[in-house]
Amino acid sequence: MKNILLLSDFSTNSENAIHYAMHFFKNEKCTFHIMHIHKIGSFTSDDLMNSPKESIYESITKEPKEKLEALVENLKSTFRNANYSFETIIDFDVFIDAINQAITNHKIDFIVMGTNGASGVKEVFLGSNTINVVRKVHCKTLIIPEGYTFTPVKKLLLPLDPHDAIGGKQFIELLGFIETYKLHLDVLRVNPNKENPKLEQEDLSNLALFDCSYHVVNDVPMDFAISSYMQTNTIDFLALFVKNERFLEHFFSKANTKINLSKISKPILVLHP
Template identity: 50%
Template sequence: MKTILLLTDFSDSATNAIHYAMRFFQSKTCVFHVMNVHKTGSFISDDLMTSPTENIYESFTKVPKQKLKTLVEDLEGSYNNPNHKFEIIVDFDVFTDAVNQAIKRNNIDYVVMGSNGITGAIEVVFGSNAINVIRQVICKTLIVPSDYTFKPISTFLLPLQFDDAIKSEQLKTISNFTTNYKLKLHVLRVCVKNETTNSISSDQEHLNGYNCKYSVEEETSFYQAVTNYLKTNAIDMTGLIVHDKNFIERLFTESPALELSKVIKVPLMIFHTREI
């Protein structure tokens, strides 16, 4: 049984990601924990006066609980999948703290959320909550573009940055994922133009025995290489291996929003190798 954490702020982007998850995990036995996180500071005194008989927690949770119940009822009615069960969670905390607590408490296998946000260059692509989850939450995370419509999935691209060193444990995790969901694995090694790399021979050694398509592309920009590959290959999902905080900071500070937006045209699965 899979345990999936579905994050929602009730936006169209979040709802689209949840519907994607219903289709992606449709053949699996799952418990979906549908979660909404609120900041207590977003409430005003009038919220506490709506019903004098309710305690503070009940006042805070009444509206989001009802919205989650309505959402779950819609999902149950739309998909009618006997292998899917739903639980709802309302929390008041720092967003990533609430997510990490839910992951630990419910033994979550995957987090699912929408991609885009409201303000800022990078936030337009990923959304501030998605960025914070990538930075601070150690769990496989599926980020779905806000306007992406589900289609049958058959291919998965793992692009490796210039200094990425793929390890056996990471490769096993990714191979298990692609095998479990019957996806053809593509591995793209991006090299700096006019420079040789020892990573290629290391890749080939680690990939020996795995059923995958291995390609090398010389580019000055990692994201341009990925964009080029997506143009010439039918890819249904991409993945990134997040090694540490330095990797994440480089990912967001050295990559213009325009380049990131090209990569996030298809769903993105984040894998982590570090510990909290």
């Protein structure tokens, strides 16, 4: 039984990510915890005065509760999967605190979310909520691009910069993911400045027992290497090893190891140390 946390702000993009999850996990027994994190500040005194017989909690949760219930009914009727069960969560905590609490309380295995929220305000790459989840939440996270339609997943690309190593918890979790969903692994080692010539030998040694494709690209920026590889190879998924202390540098700097996620049109699996 898997516990999947689905984040919903009732936007088209979050609903699209939820639908992706319905397809992706269709062969597994899952409980989907659909969570809406509400901002207290969006309510006014008029909202509370309209329902004087209800408690404050009931007043401010009524609308999101109805929306979540309608969403669940729609998912049940659309996907009709006997392996699926649904729970709803409404929280008023700080966004990241609410997610971390849900992960602990419900033993969450995966988070699934879209790249941008209902506000339509986009960060440079992902959207502020998605960025914060990647940076601050230590749970396997599936990020679904805006408007992406599910297709069967067969090949996963793992790009590695000079600071990434094959091994440790992240790689073990990735291997488990690949085995569960019967994926082929493509490894792309990118050395923009030829920092460590021994990396290729180490990689080949660590990958000797695995059926995978391995490629090395030298003297090319990470961003360009990934983009070119995905254009010339059929890739259905991208996996990223995220080291929190390097996150901003890794994604936002002008360095050759930068990854511009706005150019990645496929779902992304984020793994933490």
